Amino acid sequence: MTQMLPPIEASRAIAKAPKCLAPSFTGGSRMTGWAGFIVLHAVVICLAIISLTPFFWLICATFKRHEDFFTHAFLPWSEPGRWTLSNYRLLFEQWPFAAWMFNSLFLSCAHTVVVVMLSSLGGFALAKYRFAGKKPLMLIMLSTMLLPSQVLLSGNFLLMYRIGWLDSYAAILVPGAVSVFGMLLFMQAMRGVPDELLQAGRVDGCSEFRLWWEVALPIVRPMTGAYTLLSFMGAWNSFLWPQIVLQTPTKYTLPIGLTNMLGLPEYQTPYGVLMTGTFLSILPVAVLFFILQRDFIAGLATGAVKG
Amino acid sequence: MNRDRLWAWQYRYAPYLFVAPFVILFCCFLLYPLGRSITLSFYKAAGPKHLVFAGFENFRFLLLDRLFWLAVLNTVAFTVAYLVLQIPVSLGLALMLNSKRIWFRNFFRFAFFSPQLVGQVFVAVIFGLLLAPRHGLVNRALGAMIPAIGTETNWFSARMALPAIVLAALWLSVGYGMIYFLAALQSVDRDLYEAAEVDGAGKWMQFWHVTMPGIRPVLTFLVLVGTIGSFQVFELPYVLFRPTVPPTAVTIVMYLFQTGFESGDIGYASAIGWALVLMILIVSLIQLRVTGLLREDAR
Numbered sequence: 001m002t003q004m005l006p007p008i009e010a011s012r013a014i015a016k017a018p019k020c021l022a023p024s025f026t027g028g029s030r031m032t033g034w035a036g037f038i039v040l041h042a043v044v045i046c047l048a049i050i051s052l053t054p055f056f057w058l059i060c061a062t063f064k065r066h067e068d069f070f071t072h073a074f075l076p077w078s079e080p081g082r083w084t085l086s087n088y089r090l091l092f093e094q095w096p097f098a099a100w101m102f103n104s105l106f107l108s109c110a111h112t113v114v115v116v117m118l119s120s121l122g123g124f125a126l127a128k129y130r131f132a133g134k135k136p137l138m139l140i141m142l143s144t145m146l147l148p149s150q151v152l153l154s155g156n157f158l159l160m161y162r163i164g165w166l167d168s169y170a171a172i173l174v175p176g177a178v179s180v181f182g183m184l185l186f187m188q189a190m191r192g193v194p195d196e197l198l199q200a201g202r203v204d205g206c207s208e209f210r211l212w213w214e215v216a217l218p219i220v221r222p223m224t225g226a227y228t229l230l231s232f233m234g235a236w237n238s239f240l241w242p243q244i245v246l247q248t249p250t251k252y253t254l255p256i257g258l259t260n261m262l263g264l265p266e267y268q269t270p271y272g273v274l275m276t277g278t279f280l281s282i283l284p285v286a287v288l289f290f291i292l293q294r295d296f297i298a299g300l301a302t303g304a305v306k307g
Numbered sequence: 308m309n310r311d312r313l314w315a316w317q318y319r320y321a322p323y324l325f326v327a328p329f330v331i332l333f334c335c336f337l338l339y340p341l342g343r344s345i346t347l348s349f350y351k352a353a354g355p356k357h358l359v360f361a362g363f364e365n366f367r368f369l370l371l372d373r374l375f376w377l378a379v380l381n382t383v384a385f386t387v388a389y390l391v392l393q394i395p396v397s398l399g400l401a402l403m404l405n406s407k408r409i410w411f412r413n414f415f416r417f418a419f420f421s422p423q424l425v426g427q428v429f430v431a432v433i434f435g436l437l438l439a440p441r442h443g444l445v446n447r448a449l450g451a452m453i454p455a456i457g458t459e460t461n462w463f464s465a466r467m468a469l470p471a472i473v474l475a476a477l478w479l480s481v482g483y484g485m486i487y488f489l490a491a492l493q494s495v496d497r498d499l500y501e502a503a504e505v506d507g508a509g510k511w512m513q514f515w516h517v518t519m520p521g522i523r524p525v526l527t528f529l530v531l532v533g534t535i536g537s538f539q540v541f542e543l544p545y546v547l548f549r550p551t552v553p554p555t556a557v558t559i560v561m562y563l564f565q566t567g568f569e570s571g572d573i574g575y576a577s578a579i580g581w582a583l584v585l586m587i588l589i590v591s592l593i594q595l596r597v598t599g600l601l602r603e604d605a606r
Contacts, residue, residue: 037408044403048418054433054478055421057444061436070442122329129322137330144337148539148587150560151580154347154573155340161355175336183329205314208321237426239542240560244568255428255542262432262549271436278432285424 058282061275062087069271087272097277099250100257105284107172107242107253108235114177115231116224123186124212128198141180150240157244171245176235185227189220225292233285254281348577355573365578375579378562379586381469381555386537388473390530396477397484397529398522404485405492416489419482427479431546434475438462438547445474463548468556472544479543484533487525495521527598531591538587559583 060074063083068076076082091097126134156175165171193216201211217224239255246252252260258277262269317324351361369375400419404412422430437444441458450458462471499517508516519526541560548556557565559579567576 040403040406040409044409044415047400048415051418051422051478051482053444054437057437058433070439073444073447118329118332121325125322125325129325131322131326134322137326140338141333144341146588146591147341148535148580148583150539150541150563151344151577151584152337152340153344153563154567154577154580155343156336157568157573158343158347158355159336159340174332175340178329178332178337180333180337202318207314207317208325209317212325233424233426237428239426239428239546240564244564255426258432259428259546259549262435262546274432275436278429282425282429285426286421289424 058275058279061272062279064272066270066272087270087276090270091273091276091280095257095261095273095277096250096252097257097280100252100254101280103251104236104254104281107169108232110169110173111176111235112228112231114173115179115182116228118177119179119182119227120186120190120217120220120224121212122183123188124190124216126183126187127190128193128195128216141183145180145184153241153244156241160245166245167247167251168245169251172242176241179231182227182231185223186220189223190216193219229288229292232288236285344577344580347574348581350574352572352574354571358574361574365575368575369578369582374557375559375562375582377554378557378559382538382540382558384469385472385476385540385558386534388469389476389537390533392473392477393481393484393533394526394529396481398488398526400481400485401488401492404489416482416486419485421482422479423483425479427542428546430475430479431543434471434478435547435549438471438474463553465553465555468544468548468553472540472547472556475543475547476537476540480533484529487529488522491522491525492518523598527594530598531594534590534594535587538583538590559586 057074061069063075063085064072065082065084065086068082125131126138160166160171165174197215198211201215206214237255238253239259242253243256243259246256249257249260254277258274258281261274261277347358348365349360349362350358351364352358403409404415404419409415425433438446440446440461440463443462445462446458446460449456449460461467495518499521500513503513503517539560540558541564544552544556544558545561545564552561560583563576563579563583566579567573
């Protein structure tokens with residue numbers, strides 16, 4: 001479960017689709033010609049089918065009637081009359097799903113904007129300025145990197161209780177705005193911003209804030225895209241802390257709401273509705289991934305610094 | 308003139324202003340709770356209102372707490388099983404996709420990576436039904452392909468809980484490892500392979516003596532990151548086995564959550580949290596040491 005860790009390289013590798021290829025091992029010279037080629041592709045295709053099947057099954061499940069849910073592996077193909085849209089209707093009629101979706105969207109977007117702004121601003125300062133206290137600050141930050149976030153749960157819970165933020169979004173957004181990882185990531189990226197460019201801006205009377213916004217940020221745009229995707233996914237999928245803090249069902253986010261649908265006695269769980277909710281919960285992240293993927297390519301293609 | 312003074316002022320104090328929001332939040336919501344969780348671990352708590360000083364009682368109890376050590380055992384078993392499978396499968400996929408002759412590389416890369424876009428909670432919800440007894444898709448497939456096993460496997464029993472979590476975890480993250488290995492493979496110097504071939508090294512020798520040293524940093528990284536992540540696994544088993552989690556599926560973080568936020572003893576939960584910190588630190592140091600030594604040997 002490497003999920004909380006950065007698939008930055010990963011998303012880049014996907015976006016870039018490098019053309020250069022290292023020599024291969026499978027289908028090497030000994031497995032001559034077409035035989036090797038076919039075996040290689042057969043294996044890869046089988047594995048890809050296994051990897052994609054849960055998605056296909058999920059989509060099918062959203063159109064299945066409750067009584068068909070386990071009697072048909074995917075969909076009753078021969079009887080299109082048994083396909084149904086009622087899961088979608090029930091999801092919005094019987095459950096506060098629209099509210100959960102809105103909450104998740106709001107919290108994830110707000111979190112992403114705040115954390116990207118703060119991290120890039122702080123990272124810019126760490127990369128491009130010398131100031132008192134920089135060394136100790138970085139030392140403390142680095143030493144907290146290895147700590148698992150769960151050790152903060154009790155302390156933060158008590159703090160939220162004392163300042164009366166329990167069951168409010170402040171309890172999620174404000175502590176969530178701290179990202180040591182984001183700071184270091186932006187610091188690393190912004191080291192590549194040429195000093196001459198900043199100096200030239202200063203000569204033109206540009207304020208430091210505008211240098212950050214109009215010079216440094218555009219240069220690290222591909223990294224920003226990747227980090228945006230990461231932060232959004234992190235917030236969208238976050239479960240433990242919101243589960244501790246939020247109490248009112250209408251304030252729930254998607255992971256918490258869906259998990260509570262599972263809490264019902266076994267035979268009452270509305271499987272089709274649950275799967276529809278899951279499908280709709282995965283969709284926004286997939287859409288964002290495709291949008292930002294193009295953004296990466298554009299960012300890489302235009303090249304930030306010209307000349 | 309005034310404008311110039313303003314400019315000079317902002318020029319001088321800009322870095323402080325830029326890091327200030329972060330530093331304030333960092334102190335309030337990271338350093339303070341961190342310190343608080345140290346002091347809390349010396350208290351017995353019943354909800355956030357009732358705190359009683361207990362000295363080292365929590366830590367003494369922790370050492371003898373069978374439920375805690377069972378959770379540790381479960382977590383370690385999961386970590387080992389997961390890494391032993393994830394690393395070779397990811398590497399195998401990467402090697403296949405790195406082949407010169409593969410068609411639709413980008414499509415396959417996306418097919419294997421896409422589960423990574425799904426959060427742990429959603430993966431757990433999906434697998435909760437995929438692994439359903441008898442009529443779940445996994446059991447149907449097992450019954451159809453290996454009749455000896457049949458469709459009767461109960462993935463939610465105490466015995467099969469670990470394989471169930473590992474299965475879901477693998478689906479989620481094999482593609483993630485593959486992407487890293489793929490990037491590493493593509494950075495290995497091609498001339499080295501040609502040199503090895505001239506020296507008469509077969510594919511297998513080339514793999515051990517050219518590819519493995521080339522991807523060792525990424526391998527180390529993935530093992531370390533995988534270990535740290537696995538030690539913190541929570542959502543996957545917690546949601547997968549909802550509402551009744553078998554004792555063999557309780558992980559360290561789940562036990563922390565249950566004691567702290569279901570039973571309300573945030574003091575003992577802090578103690579568990581620090582035990583987790585200690586374990587992760589020790590395991591990381593051992594791994595770094597071992598991989599470091601291996602590198603010395605290779606030279």
